[in-house]
Amino acid sequence: MLRALLLAPPGAGKGTQGERISEAAGVPHIATGDLLRTHVAQDTELGRTAREFMQRGELVPDSLVLELVYGTLAEPKPRRGFVLDGFPRTLAQAEGAFSWAKRVSRTFHAVITLDVPQPELVRRLLERGRSEGRDDDTEDTICHRLDVYESETQPLLEFYRARDILVPVDGTGTVDEVTDRIMTALGPLAPFV
Ligand code: AP5
Ligand code: MG
Secondary structure, eight states: OOEEEEOOOTTSSHHHHHHHHHHHHTOOEEEHHHHHHHHHHHTOHHHHHHHHHHHHTOOOOHHHHHHHHHHHHTSSGGGGOEEEESOOOSHHHHHHHHHHHHHTTOOOSEEEEEEOOHHHHHHHHHHHHHHHOOTTOSHHHHHHHHHHIIIIITTHHHHHHHTTOEEEEEOOSOHHHHHHHHHHHHGGGOOOO
């Protein structure tokens, strides 16, 4: 049982590490960016609204994201735990998530943040843009996503530090090295199976 959140800038490795933690802990990896991209690909009403925000590197409005996340968390599988990636991303989302979690007795155990210097973030995202062609991995949009992270999401670190559940991890080095650091930092919470 692990209820964890990955809170880190674009390119820090939330998706990469989220998959690994989820596998080790046997709980689903729930990434709001992936859920939104699926809606965009399926051209749903939500996808049509989200597309423009995502292409510009802006955040999708809180009300839409909250609806999407609560719908997913209400499914049977996440009841055993989850690794959330990319949510909450604004103070309003964090407050909304906290009151939901208290109401259903599912508050987070750990909020993992990955520290990676900005030039390395940009390098990784440009590389992914070249290899995978993700719409928002262009130089201008990457810069904007990093600015949005700094102004909207970074303040949440303090919110979780104050609740004493923030787990800072060095996100540089190989993927395996980062996974090992996360497992060590999680200590008794680590999903060693
Ligand atoms: P989202 O999909 O969450 O994108 P992001 O936060 O910009 O983060 P990324 O997915 O780009 O990076 P990551 O940290 O997952 O790193 P990854 O493991 O992929 O959000 C996209 C958009 O959706 C937002 O801009 C917004 O519009 C909307 N959205 C999503 N959630 C929202 C919310 N809650 N509220 C409002 N709007 C929301 O790694 C990156 C690359 O680096 C990969 O190629 C990977 O292979 C490589 N890599 C990973 N680790 C390493 C390593 N150790 N060494 C070298 N390379 C590595
Ligand atoms: Mg991601």
